[in-house]
Amino acid sequence: MKGKELIKKAYEAILNHDFELAIECFDQAIAMEPDNASYHYRLSITYARSNKLSKALEHAAQAIQLDPEEEHFHYHLQHLKAKEIILNAENYIDESGEQTWLAIALLKQAVALDSLSSEAYLLLGIAYSQVNEYNLAIQAIRELLKLDPHHETGIELLEQFRNKLKQYMQS
Incomplete structure (x- = not known):
């Protein structure tokens, strides 16, 4: 199966609310095309939706490293960093x-x-x-x-x- 076919399968899994299968498909696509920034970005979004913030941050950063000119990758990473800070801040509200x-x-x-x-x-x-x-x-x-x-x-x-x-x- 090619990378694009795996991405299509991942989106079908997302539509069926099977985020674990989607993550597997994105991972397989990345294994085939590790330098595809878009795949890392899409996996990051799926990890974020699955409340796996550290993995989401990791792949968002990887997407930027591979394609630093893509603005929406930067916005996505900022959003994830803000989420991480919010979670941390919750621990200090008393x-x-x-x-x-x-x-x-x-x-x-x-x-x-x-x-x-x-x-x-x-x-x-x-x-x-x-x-x-x-x-x-x-x-x-x-x-x-x-x-x-x-x-x-x-x-x-x-x-x-x-x-x-x-x-x-x-x-």
Whole structure:
């Protein structure tokens, strides 16, 4: 089977929600054409959809190494790096707020890498609220709602943070 046939088989597997078969097909195509940046990129996307972030990052970086001029490879890698940072930041958000500033710094990095990440803005808003920075929390949630105006949690949090800001200002 040729590389293009394996890619076609991989996409059929994806349509059938069989991501493991898709990964196998992409791997086989890469074994046949290891310098095909597009194959690495496609495998990276499939790994990301399968919540295998480290493998997704590895193949995204490989795609860029093979074809550094391809812009969407770079955007994809930035998106994956932002996801990795968000996952790391979640570990530092706590109710006491002691490590929340570290989470905020990480989430700001994630937003810089992927300004379309709803998850980063949501967590940033929550983190800011935990350290009583309600103006900044409201700003983060507003950015989230620009991306997704019907985000239910975002709508609820915006109202909560506005109320908390009013209470905070009155005390």
